[in-house]
Amino acid sequence: MANKTKGRTTIEVGSDGVALITIIHPPVNALSFDVLNSLKESYDQALRRDDVKAIVLTGANGKFSGGFDITAFGGQATEQKPGFISVEIISDTMEGARKPSVAAIDGLALGGGLEVAMACHARISTPTAQLGLPELQLGIIPGFGGTQRLPRLVGISKALDMMLTSKPVKGGEAHNLGLVDALVSPDELVDIARRWALDILERRRPWVPSLYKTDKLDSLREAREIFKFARTQAQKQAPNLKHPLLCIDCVEEGIVSGPRAGLLKEVEASQELKHSDTSKSLIHIFFAQRGSRKVPGVTDQGLVPRRVKKVAVLGGGLMGSGIATAFVLSNYPVILKEVNEKFLEAGIGRVRANLQSQVRKGVMSQEKFEKTLSRLKGALDYEGFKDVDMVIEAVIENVSLKQQIFADLEKYCPPHCILASNTSTIDLNLIGERTNSQDRIIGAHFFSPAHVMPLLEIVRTNHTSSQVIVDLLDVGKKIRKTPVAVGNCTGFAVNRVFFPYSQAATFLVERGTDVYQIDKAITKFGMPMGPFRLKDLVGFGVGMATGLQFVQNFPERTYKSMLLPIMIEDKRLGEATRKGFYVYDDKRKANPDPELKKYIERARSISGVTVDPKLVKLSDKDIVEMIFFPVVNEACRVFAEGIVVKAADLDIASVMGMGFPRYRGGILFWADSVGSKYIYSRLEEWSKMYGEFFKPCAFLAERAAKGAPLSAPVEQAKSRM
Numbered sequence: 001m002a003n004k005t006k007g008r009t010t011i012e013v014g015s016d017g018v019a020l021i022t023i024i025h026p027p028v029n030a031l032s033f034d035v036l037n038s039l040k041e042s043y044d045q046a047l048r049r050d051d052v053k054a055i056v057l058t059g060a061n062g063k064f065s066g067g068f069d070i071t072a073f074g075g076q077a078t079e080q081k082p083g084f085i086s087v088e089i090i091s092d093t094m095e096g097a098r099k100p101s102v103a104a105i106d107g108l109a110l111g112g113g114l115e116v117a118m119a120c121h122a123r124i125s126t127p128t129a130q131l132g133l134p135e136l137q138l139g140i141i142p143g144f145g146g147t148q149r150l151p152r153l154v155g156i157s158k159a160l161d162m163m164l165t166s167k168p169v170k171g172g173e174a175h176n177l178g179l180v181d182a183l184v185s186p187d188e189l190v191d192i193a194r195r196w197a198l199d200i201l202e203r204r205r206p207w208v209p210s211l212y213k214t215d216k217l218d219s220l221r222e223a224r225e226i227f228k229f230a231r232t233q234a235q236k237q238a239p240n241l242k243h244p245l246l247c248i249d250c251v252e253e254g255i256v257s258g259p260r261a262g263l264l265k266e267v268e269a270s271q272e273l274k275h276s277d278t279s280k281s282l283i284h285i286f287f288a289q290r291g292s293r294k295v296p297g298v299t300d301q302g303l304v305p306r307r308v309k310k311v312a313v314l315g316g317g318l319m320g321s322g323i324a325t326a327f328v329l330s331n332y333p334v335i336l337k338e339v340n341e342k343f344l345e346a347g348i349g350r351v352r353a354n355l356q357s358q359v360r361k362g363v364m365s366q367e368k369f370e371k372t373l374s375r376l377k378g379a380l381d382y383e384g385f386k387d388v389d390m391v392i393e394a395v396i397e398n399v400s401l402k403q404q405i406f407a408d409l410e411k412y413c414p415p416h417c418i419l420a421s422n423t424s425t426i427d428l429n430l431i432g433e434r435t436n437s438q439d440r441i442i443g444a445h446f447f448s449p450a451h452v453m454p455l456l457e458i459v460r461t462n463h464t465s466s467q468v469i470v471d472l473l474d475v476g477k478k479i480r481k482t483p484v485a486v487g488n489c490t491g492f493a494v495n496r497v498f499f500p501y502s503q504a505a506t507f508l509v510e511r512g513t514d515v516y517q518i519d520k521a522i523t524k525f526g527m528p529m530g531p532f533r534l535k536d537l538v539g540f541g542v543g544m545a546t547g548l549q550f551v552q553n554f555p556e557r558t559y560k561s562m563l564l565p566i567m568i569e570d571k572r573l574g575e576a577t578r579k580g581f582y583v584y585d586d587k588r589k590a591n592p593d594p595e596l597k598k599y600i601e602r603a604r605s606i607s608g609v610t611v612d613p614k615l616v617k618l619s620d621k622d623i624v625e626m627i628f629f630p631v632v633n634e635a636c637r638v639f640a641e642g643i644v645v646k647a648a649d650l651d652i653a654s655v656m657g658m659g660f661p662r663y664r665g666g667i668l669f670w671a672d673s674v675g676s677k678y679i680y681s682r683l684e685e686w687s688k689m690y691g692e693f694f695k696p697c698a699f700l701a702e703r704a705a706k707g708a709p710l711s712a713p714v715e716q717a718k719s720r721m
């Protein structure tokens, strides 16, 4: 059987005496072990040959390299011995060579890609190339010398900032920072790099081994201050994560004990992190996010997405204006339609405010603001709809109104136009009932604020055509959302999986657990806010309306409480009214409210619930389990019913739609790390004590009985029965 290698490098020696080494491993020239071994062979050859005076390293097809091959983290192949790549190949063979190398960077130089480039003696880049060390977002740290070379090239503060945020910089900024030595256009990149390499050889330009550069380093005293500040920030931002602190330790070691000691510390820390749960979870999310664009039976049919050139949004409320903002920000011309002048003005005002906030934050120039806003046109009728390629309806949740709108859309829009609804509760089949266009009706469910939140739930009915799904997946990518295709059911994937989240929290409070302790425990677990703070943010009106859908559709497993209605009666509606589960000061800071007790007591007495001493003193672990295991239970139902095709889609939906901690890998990935047997046994125990709300579903029971993971494909689990 042919030995299939994962990528390679080529070497081509020119008459100028420069060896051009090219990394070839589509699509992003990832550094697999095969590529790295081949890189060493090419370097050895170039260093051996008398006709080679200098080396240029580049990547094929306009991409330098996307970094170490992430698929190799869980794979069979491993490094010969720890540090072989970082020390022997990159530091000793490349950087320590007797012949100079220059990196010619186009497209991207990320992670290991940039680390290899930094070991060259100069870097030439195109202005559009992206350079960065994003390893921390994968739960690891730069492992090919990045923690040592980047601070020496750009200074400690900037290097820490680039690593801790995982954000790349563009060629222009990289040049200003000193990370690259010259900016050139792609067509002259390799030629200039060749000449630069010869110039270094002939000492017309400096021969710089980055590892030993010191001019950008601060004094030891200043450096210690920077590390102290960085550690405080890292702990504040991600108290559960260890790898950012390890990254800072490695940089510090290099500054205090010298770069060689730093390299060794980096090797040691990388070994430790490679097998951590955090890294496994984050790498799972990386692939799950890319996998969510692949829908079996739809995206594997050879369909090409049609070009959507113009979009219309119906309704200029909070959702509609957010959606319109997302589209104009991605260069789409948008018509925003409202029912009267007043509403239209308000809708356009909201889009303007969304964009203005970007100007205020300094991420958008005034000129770009004006250009972006000019893509938005207001309308009070369907006149301009005759050439739109996609409409997104975002009006109030009223079935007959939506039915009328879709009947009108069928009349006024061209026959190819995608007819999407942003409904979060209404059955899409019902919405399209008065049309003959069921095949192009689809759900485009955004999360508020729509121009900020990264998830787009694409809801397909049994009638939605594959072409329309492919089109919307493509549009989703273009507006920089992570799309997840889901089936049509109450609450779709995100809201349905998460409805027990707030219900379980309310259940606990009515039985004596403290509201603020719950929010603290859940935030400590890694959610951006606890369930009660979230209720305040969303507003009780919306919370009640959504809750009602679940009460109607899943009466046996919804927990009914009078707490919200009583608070609403008293005009406590959440953050908007400055009073909800918290009270809010002028700066919108949430403070606990002692008055809350009286509402809880009233709710308790109306429902005839008594305080349960066991639930009054729950540990944080118990709180997390009692709130998240019912969520896992609902996720199991959604998966078993085929609402999503892969468990990883629910992981992505939970991370992007609900803020479930990414470093726990998403709801089902996390559940599997806890174990199906344990989750089942706890739910079973609670359902005996507290009723149906906690009853484990058949799917969970079946998988627990077999000790099978919850995320294993549904067919596979069945076939094992």
Ligand SMILES: C[C@H](O)CC(=O)SCCNC(=O)CCNC(=O)[C@H](O)C(C)(C)COP(=O)(O)OP(=O)(O)OC[C@H]1O[C@@H](n2cnc3c(N)ncnc32)[C@H](O)[C@@H]1OP(=O)(O)O
Residues within 6 Å of the ligand: 027, 028, 030, 031, 066, 067, 068, 069, 070, 071, 108, 110, 111, 112, 113, 115, 134, 135, 138, 141, 142, 143, 144, 146, 287, 290, 291
């Ligand atoms: C020792 C070292 O310090 C450790 C490391 O280097 S760890 C790796 C560091 N590098 C990174 O984190 C970069 C990760 N990749 C990315 O951010 C983005 O993929 C990118 C900016 C390179 C390209 O983005 P984009 O053009 O939108 O394409 P995207 O869909 O993400 O990727 C294209 C394909 O390349 C794959 N890919 C991207 N980077 C990869 C990598 N480093 N290894 C393996 N596969 C990779 C993706 O999985 C995807 O595969 P698919 O088509 O089968 O789904």
